[in-house]
Amino acid sequence: MRPTVIMKAAMTLDGQLAAADGTSQWITSPEARRDAHRLRAQVDAVMVGAGTVRADDPRLTVRLPSQSGEGVAQPVPVIVAGSGPLPAAAQLFRRDPVVLTPREVDLPGRLIVAPDPTGDRVDLANGLDRLGSLGMATIMLEGGAGLFRSFLDAGLIDRAVLYYGPLLAGGVGSPMFGGRWETLTDGRAVRIGEVSRMGGSIRVDVDLAG
């Protein structure tokens, strides 16, 4: 069965995921980041794009103050890679990640080759189905903007948890979604659910399905 996809993003109040130089740590308050770790602890897998692996070298582990890390079930890391090189020394490769890729590549992870009709990109729906067949029922989509856009375009995001930090970027760095918004009717109508305060930040839950 296709896994449920929960997009998670941490942004400035004016919707920027990262500055133009790629820096993004940390935009939101510690309370919001702890909340995001609690979310991570509830999903089967966490997914990022190759750009985030290159820029941030993330570990994508659950790190909560009340837990030492030992004995905590860790979600499986999943990388979506296209044509660019991935650093084999990236921290994620120590965690036996799944790599969704359009072609066979020589990388330390568990490869799922799922090309789209062009052969250059991953067919995300097929990739998700294959992750589902590995027993993954919920996936947290953690960015960045390029991967968010790919999922939005494919209509594959079920829910979003958006954290807004107490910071105004004041310009364009990396907006929540890559690419352009051409005209009003291209926008997606969503249902805004809970809105809550997380220390100095705000969490907005959004329903995209249906």
Ligand SMILES: NC(=O)c1ccc[n+]([C@@H]2O[C@H](COP(=O)([O-])OP(=O)(O)OC[C@H]3O[C@@H](n4cnc5c(N)ncnc54)[C@H](OP(=O)(O)O)[C@@H]3O)[C@@H](O)[C@H]2O)c1
């Ligand atoms: N604030 C936040 O919540 C947050 C979260 C994550 C990241 N970030 C920031 O976002 C920035 C990175 O974002 P980004 O947009 O550059 O990178 P990204 O979204 O992490 O990755 C984009 C890359 O993913 C691959 N990709 C995406 N869709 C694909 C598809 N359908 N098929 C195959 N490959 C696909 C491509 O890899 P190839 O290049 O290999 O073709 C693409 O270039 C960093 O500055 C990071 O700090 C912020």
